[in-house]
Amino acid sequence: MTYCFLSAMAAEVEPILKAATLIGEEHLGFARLYHLDYQGIPFYVCLSGVGKVLAGSAATACCLAHKDIDAFINIGIGGSLDAIKAPCLSAVIGKDFAQHDLDTTAVGDPLGYLSGLDIIKIDADSALNEKISGVCKEIGIPCCEGSMASGDRFIADEADMAKVVKNFGALLIDMEASAYAEVCYLYHKPFTALRIVSDAVDHEKEYVQNKKAACEKACLVALALLSSSSHAHANRI
Numbered sequence: 434m435t436y437c438f439l440s441a442m443a444a445e446v447e448p449i450l451k452a453a454t455l456i457g458e459e460h461l462g463f464a465r466l467y468h469l470d471y472q473g474i475p476f477y478v479c480l481s482g483v484g485k486v487l488a489g490s491a492a493t494a495c496c497l498a499h500k501d502i503d504a505f506i507n508i509g510i511g512g513s514l515d516a517i518k519a520p521c522l523s524a525v526i527g528k529d530f531a532q533h534d535l536d537t538t539a540v541g542d543p544l545g546y547l548s549g550l551d552i553i554k555i556d557a558d559s560a561l562n563e564k565i566s567g568v569c570k571e572i573g574i575p576c577c578e579g580s581m582a583s584g585d586r587f588i589a590d591e592a593d594m595a596k597v598v599k600n601f602g603a604l605l606i607d608m609e610a611s612a613y614a615e616v617c618y619l620y621h622k623p624f625t626a627l628r629i630v631s632d633a634v635d636h637e638k639e640y641v642q643n644k645k646a647a648c649e650k651a652c653l654v655a656l657a658l659l660s661s662s663s664h665a666h667a668n669r670i
Contacts, residue, residue: 464491534584579604
């Protein structure tokens with residue numbers, strides 16, 4: 434299976450780029466796509482840029498330009514909405530994805546309603562989640578599965594976070610995962626997201642303190658997933 438790891442920020446994929454062998458790279462609109470090899474396993478990393486528009490643009494371009502991509506995984510960092518269940522530097526694997534700032538309630542729609550698709554949440558691929566959960570356990574990173582909510586705003590206000598929890602039952606908040614998910618849903622590509630918690634209580638302060646370590650952990654999971662694919666491939670030969 435050929436994976437494409439989607440991320441918004443360079444820091445979220447830098448350790449992967451350092452560990453893997455570069456085969457080629459290209460621009461897809463604003464996004465930069467890297468074709469890489471790790472332990473004999475080819476894969477892609479797409480750096481989309483921050484926010485839902487750039488995320489959706491990048492995922493669409495990847496789906497159209499590279500039919501060899503079998504599955505997409507968003508890796509990166511995010512804010513916990515439950516510091517007990519998902520503390521700093523633990524992993525959250527997306528169960529489903531919603532857009533907390535998509536609001537057409539004025540015309541009678543429920544909050545987060547995806548007009549045309551007639552749904553609010555997009556489910557993650559369960560097989561991908563199972564693989565990632567197994568890898569996290571193998572390398573000793575605490576993980577749990579939970580709903581993710583995305584919006585074009587870094588939310589640090591407790592009252593605003595409480596609204597996201599109330600409206601979407603979200604465990605983690607970010608700015609891109611739901612946009613990646615929607616595109617993969619439209620193009621019938623398996624998708625999930627793995628986010629390491631950068632902030633859980635004092636969000637602005639913890640984000641700055643934990644950003645580097647959280648990014649490194651996210652990449653560690655991605656590389657371990659590729660390594661497990663390499664071992665599985667070797668065992669079949």
